[in-house]
Amino acid sequence: MKKQNMLQKILFLTAIFTITSFAYAQNAKIYNHENRFRGDYPLKVNLQMTMLDTDYSLKEPGTFNELNMVTIPKLSFEYYIGHNLSLKLSGLLNEIKVGQVVNNQVVNEKFNVFSTDLVALYSLGGLFNIPIVDPYIETGFGYTQFNKDSKAMYNLGVGINIWLLDTGLFRRGQYTKDMLINRFGLNFEVLGQKNLSDGPGSNLQISGGVFFVF
Secondary structure (H helix, E strand, O other): HHHHHHHHHHHHHHHHHHHHHHHHHHHHOOOOOOHHHHOOEEEEEEEEEEEEOOOOOOOOOOOOOOOOOOOOEEEEEEEEEEEEEEEEEEEEEEEOOOOOOOOOOEEOOEEEEEEEEEEEEEHHHHHOOOOEEEEEEEEEEEEEEOOOOEEEEEEEEEEEEEEEHHHHOOOOOOOOOOOHHHHHEEEEEOOOEEEEOOOOOEEEEEHHHHHHHE
């Protein structure tokens, strides 16, 4: 119950921030996706703290029974191809502890999970010229080493990038693109992974962190 209440608070604060950002954006300059450095700095690195639900079911989408914090931040590298489209390679390392529930089975012996994923992202913020927030959708495939078994995974998710450049907080005259601080931003993401063989390993990842483009 505490984990679910914490998640509800995070989602509530994110919604409030998004609404506030749109209100602020009425007087802000609108940047399209190319103006958000993607033409000048096509590489992007993300570092995210992640909450992992190893017992998530689409039959009960509002229930998070096994939502646990991953001890090592999730790391990903993204390359901007053009026309609001990017490719992202990510890696996640986590330890499953005794007593956790994994796809309706109680774990009796701890083990490590390593996953690497390659997904394609499409920027809705770039498509519709949305200021401040840059929502996106993503899909792709991955490989998971799960309790000594190799699993092929299908990934589907949504996320939001918040570019510091768009907020106008760090200005120096009229030209701000080369200011180092403006190349940072915040990221929030929800990613679902489905085991293609219908065995264990399907999960839900809720992540938040920072990114930097270069």
